[in-house]
Structure formats: structure tokens, C-alpha cells
Amino acid sequence: MDLKDFWKLFVKGDKDAFRRIYEAHSDALYAYGINLGGDHDQVLDCIHDLFVHLYGNHKISENVNIRAYLLASLRRRLFKLRKTAEETVVKEGDVEVEESAEVGLITRETEQIAWERLKEGINRLPKRQREILHLRYTLDLSYPEVAKVMNINIETCRKLSYRAIKLLKADLETITYLVIVFSLFF
Structure with missing residues (x-):
């Protein structure tokens, strides 16, 4: 069974499918939310709100690009939250450099x-x-x-x-x- 099959079950309210869709996409959603300038708690709240909103929502199409749909939905939620809170906080992650003992x-x-x-x-x-x-x-x-x-x-x-x-x-x-x-x- 692939993610598209789980998505169809997820839309119908299946709890196991919900868990699998969440686990398959939550890390990418979190990384994207942080990249958009959200803070840790804000991004987690939006991801959880997104999945709660989607769970059992029979209006959702079963034939979507799941990842793109979830990313676009999260983006809208974060921007809406930012707009209502009237705050613009941009938090950039640090780029880490791996160092080796042999490198001069x-x-x-x-x-x-x-x-x-x-x-x-x-x-x-x-x-x-x-x-x-x-x-x-x-x-x-x-x-x-x-x-x-x-x-x-x-x-x-x-x-x-x-x-x-x-x-x-x-x-x-x-x-x-x-x-x-x-x-x-x-």
C-alpha cells in the first residue's frame, strides 16, 4: 500500500492512515515552516492544527499531490497566523560546516x-x-x-x-x- 492509498483512507477518517500520513510528512512540513520564518512552537501548532482540520474532512480530494497539498496548506496557515498576530519574525537557521582533524x-x-x-x-x-x-x-x-x-x-x-x-x-x-x-x- 502506498501513500496515495493511505491518503484515500485518511480522507475517510482512518486513524492508522492518519498516523502514516502524519509520520511521512511531518518532518518536511516542520522544516518548511521553520524556513518560512516560523518559530518552533508556532510551526508545530500549525502542523497539528492542519492535521486536525484535515482529519475526517470529506471535502478533501482523494486525488492530490499529497506533499504539495500539505505544504501549501501549512504555508497558508502560517501566513494567516502571522497576519492575525501582526508579527514578522524571520528566524534563519545556521549553516554548519563539518570539520575534519586532517583539514589545515x-x-x-x-x-x-x-x-x-x-x-x-x-x-x-x-x-x-x-x-x-x-x-x-x-x-x-x-x-x-x-x-x-x-x-x-x-x-x-x-x-x-x-x-x-x-x-x-x-x-x-x-x-x-x-x-x-x-x-x-x-
């Missing part, structure tokens, strides 16, 4: 600079471009799925993604050059 000081510092530049570059991107990159490359959604979640057309989604990557690439070319120079001398 210069390489570690260069990598740290590169990660910091990437993080700064991502933070400078417009909010919609950051969201598209997260959906596309962190949650591995296709462009049509990202477009559906964000309620934009596919071409706009592709353009925003391309522009974001182009900006990040230009920003990182300088640091890449420095990495190559340091590698040659050390």
Missing part, C-alpha cells in the same frame, strides 16, 4: 568564509527566492510542485530560482578564486 587551518578558514558568504548571500535574497530554493533543493520538490505550493506559475518559479542561483553564484565566484589561490600556495 587555512582550508578551514577558507571554507568558513565560503559558508558565511553563502549564508549572507542567501539572507540577502528576496524572501520568495529563498523560499523557492528551500522548496526546490532542500525539500526536493519539482518546479510544478513549488509553483503550486507558492501559488505562482511554473515559469515565474523557474525565473525566480534562476535569478537566485545567479546572484549566489556571482557572490561566491570571488571566494572560490581565493580558495584556489590559497590551495596553490599551501
